[in-house]
Amino acid sequence: MRMKYDGLKIGIVAIQGDYEAHAKVLERLGVEHKFVRTPPNLSGLAGVILPGGESTTQLKVMTEEGLFDALKKFAAADGAFFGTCAGTILLAKEVHGPSQASLGLLDASVLRNGYGRQVASDVHMGQTKLRAQPLEMVFIRAPIIQSVGSAVEILAEDAGHPVLVREGKILAATFHPELSDDTTVHEYFVRIAKNGAGVANAAKL
Amino acid sequence: MELMNNNLWRVKVGLAEMLKGGVIMDVTNAEQAKIAEDAGACAVMALERVPSDIRKEGGVARMAAPRIIREIMDTVSIPVMAKVRIGHFAEAQVLEALEVDYIDESEVLTPADEEHHVWKHGYKVPFVCGARNLGEALRRIAEGAAMVRTKGEAGSGNIVEAVRHMRTIVSQIKRLTLLGEEELVHESKELGSPFELVAWVAKHGKLPVPNFSAGGIATPADAALVMQLGAEAVFVGSGIFKSSDPAVRARAIVKATTHYKDPKVVLEASEELGDAMKGLDIRQMDEKDLLQTRGW
Numbered sequence: 228m229r230m231k232y233d234g235l236k237i238g239i240v241a242i243q244g245d246y247e248a249h250a251k252v253l254e255r256l257g258v259e260h261k262f263v264r265t266p267p268n269l270s271g272l273a274g275v276i277l278p279g280g281e282s283t284t285q286l287k288v289m290t291e292e293g294l295f296d297a298l299k300k301f302a303a304a305d306g307a308f309f310g311t312c313a314g315t316i317l318l319a320k321e322v323h324g325p326s327q328a329s330l331g332l333l334d335a336s337v338l339r340n341g342y343g344r345q346v347a348s349d350v351h352m353g354q355t356k357l358r359a360q361p362l363e364m365v366f367i368r369a370p371i372i373q374s375v376g377s378a379v380e381i382l383a384e385d386a387g388h389p390v391l392v393r394e395g396k397i398l399a400a401t402f403h404p405e406l407s408d409d410t411t412v413h414e415y416f417v418r419i420a421k422n423g424a425g426v427a428n429a430a431k432l
Numbered sequence: 433m434e435l436m437n438n439n440l441w442r443v444k445v446g447l448a449e450m451l452k453g454g455v456i457m458d459v460t461n462a463e464q465a466k467i468a469e470d471a472g473a474c475a476v477m478a479l480e481r482v483p484s485d486i487r488k489e490g491g492v493a494r495m496a497a498p499r500i501i502r503e504i505m506d507t508v509s510i511p512v513m514a515k516v517r518i519g520h521f522a523e524a525q526v527l528e529a530l531e532v533d534y535i536d537e538s539e540v541l542t543p544a545d546e547e548h549h550v551w552k553h554g555y556k557v558p559f560v561c562g563a564r565n566l567g568e569a570l571r572r573i574a575e576g577a578a579m580v581r582t583k584g585e586a587g588s589g590n591i592v593e594a595v596r597h598m599r600t601i602v603s604q605i606k607r608l609t610l611l612g613e614e615e616l617v618h619e620s621k622e623l624g625s626p627f628e629l630v631a632w633v634a635k636h637g638k639l640p641v642p643n644f645s646a647g648g649i650a651t652p653a654d655a656a657l658v659m660q661l662g663a664e665a666v667f668v669g670s671g672i673f674k675s676s677d678p679a680v681r682a683r684a685i686v687k688a689t690t691h692y693k694d695p696k697v698v699l700e701a702s703e704e705l706g707d708a709m710k711g712l713d714i715r716q717m718d719e720k721d722l723l724q725t726r727g728w
Contacts, residue, residue, distance in 0.1 A: 242453070264691060280454070312450075340509065344533055345443075345533040349443060350439035
């Protein structure tokens with residue numbers, strides 16, 4: 228339909244969680260997508276979205292069915308990743324509260340349910356490096372990024388913690404851009420997936 | 433719809449979005465909660481007795497003891513839900529003070545109010561409610577339910593009522609999308625639901641909140657069945673901890689729910705299972721023994 232992202236295909240890991248919400252955003256952007264449930268689904272993709280949901284559930288099913296290792300290989304082959312909430316937990320090198328295995332693709336330490344239980348879930352407006360206007364951020368039982376490595380660029384902060392970060396082709400949000408009408412963060416990810424690694428400065432994208 | 437145009441409503445529905453594609457399992461203690469989490473449950477439902485035991489033992493079924501719920505909350509990292517009696521807003525206040533993640537205003541417990549459900553907009557904690565048809569679903573949403581599930585027939589191990597309720601809701605939604613605006617007012621009267629919600633469903637062809645299935649799911653194929661009929665996630669009550677092999681069965685139902693469209697995986701999940709819970713034939717049951725007729 229739209230030519231802007233012709234030939235680019237993004238996968239959405241559809242084990243459990245709000246993968247349909249991500250699909251709707253990509254549809255609005257005119258980006259071709261497919262759901263990833265098994266390792267063969269990864270072929271032909273420029274990038275993969277790890278959606279919100281329960282990271283323990285996603286991890287369990289991914290590991291048993293070989294998708295966990297397949298995603299690591301996909302990263303090694305220079306595939307792009309975008310994690311939201313649970314997806315960020317799966318991407319981080321270190322996971323606390325309690326600790327669990329992860330893909331370890333993002334040099335960061337995260338604390339699960341860092342703000343508390345569901346009663347602490349909330350919607351904030353915040354500044355990002357992606358544009359001048361503030362961005363809506365929907366936090367649901369969100370993790371907190373406690374620290375990041377020197378190669379990680381902080382694209383947005385909220386209440387003193389990074390909430391949107393990038394390391395090369397890995398993008399991670401502790402909030403849910405897929406639950407807002409705004410497509411800014413997804414567009415940013417699609418450009419990362421399209422342009423390849425090594426673009427350190429957000430303004431260039 | 434004004435009640436729903438706010439951030440609190442959005443994060444309530446948002447948590448339901450996060451549970452999609454998953455299995456929410458009934459548990460009665462921390463040990464079962466751990467088994468459920470390890471098997472891949474996306475949430476657990478804390479209750480005093482599973483529905484089949486409530487059915488067998490009789491008596492008044494109430495909210496679970498806060499001590500047990502707290503132990504479960506301390507044991508697992510996934511969301512913890514708990515049930516309150518229909519209309520028992522004080523039990524709901526207690527669960528909110530305890531900070532559970534979701535409250536199920538459930539027909540499985542003995543109703544506290546035969547006319548009024550809880551006014552759920554007044555809480556920070558989101559609610560899920562059961563429904564047998566679209567009218568009932570929309571009445572609960574009007575009161576503030578941020579997730580709807582079929583009632584099915586809890587504790588029966590029989591999928592027939594969950595199927596009936598899911599098919600009814602889905603076909604009533606489809607029908608609404610075909611009607612003209614002037615017909616929707618009449619339809620709202622027939623359904624006994626607010627016009628604004630009826631008009632919203634007619635326009636969007638879906639409920640304004642996630643639509644899950646519960647009540648009688650006992651096997652991986654049961655889960656795949658309701659998912660294919662339109663459920664966005666499943667609740668399993670007695671089906672797991674009343675089977676001969678809870679951990680294996682829990683894992684198998686999670687697998688079948690993820691891959692509900694892939695019969696080969698559902699087959700794999702169905703193999704090497706022990707005995708499912710013994711089920712009940714709904715047609716042999718007395719009307720008074722049905723749980724689904726509680727609430728309106």
